[in-house]
Amino acid sequence: MYLLWSLILSLFAINIILTYVVIKQRNNSIILKHKLDLKSYQLLSFEEKNNFLQQESDYQKLIADELKKIDLIDSPYYYIELIKNISSLLDVSHSYYFEYLPRDNKFKLKYSTGLNKQQYPHTVCNIHDNELGFLWSSEETHLIFEKLKNEKRFKFNFSVDEYNLNSGAIFTVVHPYSDEKIGIVGFYSEEENIFNELEINLINSYIHFLQQNRIHLDKNNTLDLLDKGVNFILNGLVILDATKVDYPIIYVNDCFLNITGYQKDDVLGKNYSSLFHQNSSEYGLENLTSAIARGKETNVIIKNYRQTGELYWSEVYLYPICKQKKLTNFIIIERDVTQEYNYQSSFDISSHQSRYFEEKLQEINEIQYDLNQDLTTNLSQCLSYACEILGMQIGVVMEVSEYKSLIIGQYFSFSDQLFFDNEYSLMHILSREICTIKDTIYNGYSTHFNSLTNDNFINNLSVTSYLATPIWINGSIYGTIHLFDIDNNVHYFREQKYLLEAIAHSIAKAIIAEEKELEKEYIRVALEESQERLKGVLFSLEDVIWSIHPQTLQLIYINTAATNLYECELSLFFQKRCFWLELVHPEDKERVKDYYSKILNIAIFDQDSNSHDIEYRIISCNGEEKYVRDRAYLVFDNYKKLIRIDGIITDITKKNLTQKALKKSERELQLIFELAPIGMMITNKKGVIQKTNNSLCQLLNYSSTELINQNEKILYHPDDVSKNYFFLESILKDTQQQYSQERRYISKNGTVIHTMVDITILRNARGEILQLIQQIVDISQIKNMQEQMLHDSMYDSLTGLANRFLLMDRLAQTLKRCDRNPHELCAILLIDIDNFKKVNDSMGHNIGDQLLSIIASKIISCVSEKDTVARVSGDEFVILLEELESPNQARKVAENIINICDTDYYLENHYVASSVSIGITLSSIGYENAEQMIRDADLTMHEAKTVGKNCYQLFKPIMHKELVQKLQLESYLRKALENNELELFYQPIINLKTSQVAGFEALIRWFHPELGFISPVKFIPLAEENGLIVSLGDWIFRTAAFQAKQWQDKYPQLNLSVAINVSSKQLLEHDFLGKIDRCVAQTGVNPLLLKLEITESVLMDNFQTAKYILDNIQTRHLKISLDDFGTGYSSLSYLHALPFNTLKIDRAFIESINREHERNAIVEAIVSLAHNLSLDVVAEGIELPIQEEILKEIGCDYGQGYYYAKPMSASLADSFIEQWNSR
Known part of the structure; x- marks a missing residue:
């Protein structure tokens, strides 16, 4: 087993070593291709960016430099050259490369330029602390920072201010095979918005080289490890060159040299057979030589002698290597088995058995041929040979997978019947055992086999021995082969293991060959389909x-x-x-x-x-x-x-x-060029004039021959030569095609001609500039008009003073100077003519304009030449006083202006009295912009008008605070309706004769979620000022009408009226009557139950309009009440002329009445007057019993006040009605 694993490991390692040179060459080819691709890409990019490289020689130099650096792609420090090169090309001052450390989940600084390492905070930093972590956690491949100081999403890993950096870009580096992020590169510049699309593409192309560097480093590390691993293998390793006649040795490892005793120089280049002694075992050497000659695989045991003459036994495994079906090399694994042969008593292997083993290996090689012919048919025959060789009687081959195993061949020497099927669990158990152990087993090793001695198959056939091994294909177990002995005539020895593994190897090669044939068939079918598709393409x-x-x-x-x-x-x-x-x-x-x-x-x-x-x-x-x-x-x-x-x-x-049409079009364009009404000129990129048309010659008073082949700069205005030259340079470096520039030309007679020049750039297919077509339009008249318009845009046409635009520009500049120099002081005086509107309305705009001009001249007489006087609106002037030594100077100017303007003017037979009010604010308050300063001056001017006009006021910060509070309250009020913060409360009105509830007055209440209750005294005047009173009044009217309808339905017998306050703006709105009609229709309320309360100010503002509206309200059967009677000036004169139903006595008269007070007579007179005019009377503000008694005695009809009840919600009003009327 040890030899098998050694063979497999050695074979894998040698395959790597054999292909090392090929891999290296292939990598060199890939690198060369990348060189060419990248250089082509960079060349294209650089041609478009003419500001980097203009000349072809520069391109060649850049390419040569890059090729030198690419040769370093195997270097572990290649990234340093890359970062330096990118920084140089982009002309950036600061850059870095961080490598990601996955085990620590941190970044490590590998290299940087421009960043001081002593000041750089961290060479290792956490992943989520800065710009690195932000890009790392996002799905973006890069981030562009146009303005670093405006970045709020994270803090940078360095001080932006310290290095004075403005823009930057960072990019992720991804491993090209695993797509895992391996690092981040960053580039930063002191310029703004330096990184455009072309530069980003350039950086990405260089990052590709960084990725290739990582691939080469990984491959080189792997090859180094494999080379070291081969030298650590305990078996000898030899590689032969099969392309030469004598099969010379081209590689040996250290272990082979240790086994044989030779030095590497003694064996390299020699024939492998020459290393065997003449007394070596003939059979093994003959088989080895024969296998080499036939290009076949073999395994032999040979007796040999070391260089020192010492006898040793070696087990030799020969494996042929083919490239594209052509034999190129032999790999030989040699294992020293001398020690094993010295212990023959332990293994009982005689010399006869050794020869027997060698012969059986040869027979297994013959089995390989039969299997290659027909695997399915000959698999059982192979099993019979295996049983015969190993002295077994039963053989089984199984295909196994992760989920199941399948019997694909079986043999029984004593019967043609197949004993096993796929349902038989014994074979599946044994296969799983082998797949678990992943080695050859026999009955002594197999735990499962020994535990299955009671299995029916084992007992019925009297199985005495068992041998099995996995079938390996491509490093994985494809199946298993099992042999059983029932004659008890086999004793396990080591050679049986090798023989069975050799048989399994033969089966594996046959399976691989069959799969290759199937693959060929698939390829053939695919080729036929491809031909059919090609035929279809051709016909389409x-x-x-x-x-x-x-x-x-x-x-x-x-x-x-x-x-x-x-x-x-x-x-x-x-x-x-x-x-x-x-x-x-x-x-x-x-x-x-x-x-x-x-x-x-x-x-x-x-x-x-x-x-x-x-x-x-x-x-x-x-x-x-x-x-x-x-x-x-x-x-x-x-x-x-x-x-x-x-x-x-x-x-x-x-x-x-199309070509004919194009030629015709060219002729037409030529004609258009010649007859164009505007000047046209064609130049080369150096500005040399190549063609002009008649209009340009007429415009400049030159002939065509005088201009052609001359540089166009001879036509430039002398002051514009440099500007026009730099403009031409910039467009030549850019990639656009059309540009415009305003130019001044000098005609032949010396006249300055203002023109607008539109330039179209013609390029060839490579993007190179061929010509510049210039269309030249005479804009001299337009220029004169623009200058006049510019003056008009900055100065007031009536007074000749600066206007608001010019004032704001000068004030902004002055504030910047004051900000730089804290000791410098300036002031703004905002002047408003008192009662100017009345002058305009009563005497006409002509007199008003004369008055404005006189006031303007008087104001100018009070200031110095360095100060600015501006008219900013109808009757408002602003003075900017600069370089003041103290605020008293501003006060003095204001006093002089007030004194000089406080007089009467005789204008067109009219005496016009005039005065001014002035608001003053100083720059020492610390204004951020001009608008703020003008705002505070305006606020202060209105304060001066409030205190009596014809005076000045100096701005105090409290004024702005009050204004801000007022504006904040206005903002809250605008949202109050949307947020349902407003609510109507109802204060009861009591019939003083019956003591019953006669109705209610609807009073608005505001409950803010943060400020709490806000008094109507605060927000009602504010609503009157900003116009919100109309929408607010509409809401009050609708809500009160709905409530009146509910009381009408709930208490029909009481006829409870609801009094609704209506402001003058609401009453005089154009659609007020229409809103009343729609509200009454929508709610269904009886209009007699609605009473509109108006104040005397409505009558004073616009009597005729108010009378028309009140008359129409009366026709709609709504009641009208005059509120706060007695507080106005002339309401008595209107009482008989307007359709009032009720008169409400102001609480100021009620609160002071008693038994001994003259006010009683006034109230009594008001009641008597009202009754004489058939009006009801309501007394407001009743708080004491004595007040009620007196009012009853006087004959007042209704009473209202805290004596009865405070204003309450609608739900509480229901309870009040029931409780009061049930008394």
Whole structure:
């Protein structure tokens, strides 16, 4: 068994060693191919990137350098050269290569450039701590960082700021065989956005070399280990060259030299048989020599002598090696068995038995031949030979797999009957035993066999001995062979084991041969199918495929495409020899015949030229003229004899028509170029003028002959020469085709001409620049208009002052200077003319414009030339004061402006009084941008108007805080409706005569999830300012109407009304009446139960519109109440003219009434007035019993206040109604 394993291991190792040179050559071929592929790719990439390499010599140098570095691909330090090279090509300053350590799950720094190792934090880093881990855990193959400082997803494994890096790219390195990630390479630059698509492709191509380096290192390590392993084998190993007559020795291992006593120089190149002594065992040596001569495998035991003359016995195994069915080498395994022969008493093997063993091995070789003829038929015969050789009576061969075993052959010397079937468990048990042990066993070794002595088969046949071994194929157990002895005439000895293993090996080779035959059959069938597919492809092609005999010109083959091209039956081509020549156009026929004559002559004298091409015309059977391209290919046999001419005919009729159209188009383009209304010029890439049209000559006042062959820079404006040169250089390095540039030309008479030049680059198929076509448009008028527009875009047309755009630009620059120099101070004064709107509305815009111009001139008179005065809106001016020494200077300027503007102006027979309000803010507050500073100045200006106008205010940070709070509250309010944070509460209104609940006033409440309860006093004015009051009022109206409907249905006898507050903006909205109609219709509420409460301010803002709307509300049967009566100025004058139903006395009158107070008389007068006008009266703010008593005595109709109840939710209001009315 030891020898068998040694043989197998040695054979595998020697196969590797034998093919080492072939592998090396193949790898060199692969490397060379990669060299060529990569160089081709890089050349293409570099041609597109002209900014790296411009000249062909540079390309050749780059390729030579790369080829030198590729020769180092077997080096373990090859990655260093790669990283250096990529960094140099990309011109990046920093790079690294991290190798992944799978056992530690960490990265190890292998190499870096530009990163200081003393400052570099970690040579080994964790996988999830930085950019390496982020890429490692993602599915991306690379990451591009356009701006490293903006990266927020992770922290880099180095200081970006310390190295002043701006952009970068990292790539995973993947093992090409296992697809496992093995490392990460990274490249970083101080430039921004340096990595484009071409550079990424370049890096990937170099990473491919890094992968190849890893493959070569793995292979070299494996070969080194195998070489060392062969030298550690305890058997001698010899390799012979079978391609030479004397079969010289080309390799021996150290163990062979130890066995024989020879030195390597003594045996290399010699015939193996010459190493045997003349007294060596003749039979074994004869068998060995015969096997070598026949190229056959054999196994012999030979007596031999060492170089020292010492006798030894060796067991020799010969194995032939074939490449493409041709014998190339012999592998010989030699084992020293001298010690075993010295213990013949232990094994009882005599010299007669040794000869017997050698003879049986020869018989097994004969069995191999029979098995190769017919495995299925001769397998039983093989078993009979095996039983005869080993003295056994029963033989069984089984095929085994992971899930089952199958009997495929059996033999019984005493019967033709087959005793075993696949259901018999004994054989399956024995097979599993052998597969488990994976070695030859006999009854003494087999635990299962000894335990089966009571098996019926064992007992009935009196089995006394058992021998079995696995059948190995390609390193795996294919099956098992079992032999049984029933005559008790076999005693196990070692040679039986070898003989049985040799028989198993013969069966394995026969199985392999049979599988190869099956594989050949599969290949034959696949080839036939492939031919059928090829035939289908040929018949589906549009091109005509043909073959003719070179001597007779008889057609051999033509596909069906000929019927479409020649418009005739395919059979005609075979019925008439050279029928296809008859269809050639008469004018081309002689040329075609000469063409084929030349082909045949070339075939005789120049066999290296086997491809030919001609174009001619044919006349189809239907009389149509067509153009064809005929390509002929000469086919030679192995003896360089012309045996066939194959060809392809392509219909190029459309192509020829296209070419004619193209020539016509070229002529038309030439005409267009000459007659184009814009200037056109064609130059080479150096700027030399090759062609001009008439329009350009007229534009520049030159003749065409004066310009051609001159460099176009003679036309440039002197100040633009460098700019235009660099522009030309940049587009020549780029890969686009069209570019535009604004240029100034100098005409022949010295006039400056502004033009817009569109450049189109013409390239050849290789991407090389041929010409530049320039279209030149005169934009002088447009340029003048642009300059005027630029001025208008920066200055106010009325006052001539800077506008907002110019102001913001100067303010931004000033703030940057202040940020760099903390001691520098600037200020913004935002000036607003008081009551300017009234001047415009009452006296007209003409007077308003005159006033603006006067104010502008007065403001300019108060500032210095370095300061900026701008008009930013209708009546608002902004002053930017720079280089202030203290805030008092800004105050002084503001005071001067207020004083000088506070006067009357006589404009168009009108005296116009004017004043200004000013808001001041200083840069010392620390503004980040100009908008913030203008915002605070505007806020401060409004504060000045609030305190009385004609004054200035200095900004305080608290103002901004209040504004932010106000804006935050506004934001919350906008979301309040969406988030259902608003709720209607209802305060009861009591009939003072019946003491019953007469209705409720709907009052809105806001419960914010974070701020809690927010008073209506805070958010209602805010809603009035920002317009939210309309949507808020609509929601209140709908909700209150729905609630009124519920009370209408629940308490129909009470006629409970609901009073709803309506703002002036809501009332005056264009669709307010329509909303009322829709709401009443949707809710079904009785409109008499809805009472709209409006304030006196509505009447003051727009009386006529308000009257129209109130009259229409009245016609819809809704009631109208005048809220907070007595707090306005002139509501008494409107009471009789408007359709009010109710008058509500403001709580300011109610809270102070008592028995001894004059306010009682006012309230009594209001009640009396209302009753005289047939109006109901509601007193708000009743909180004391005495107030209720007095109001009842006065005759007030209704009361409302905390004395009765605070505002409550709708559900609590239901309870209140029931409890109050049940008293």
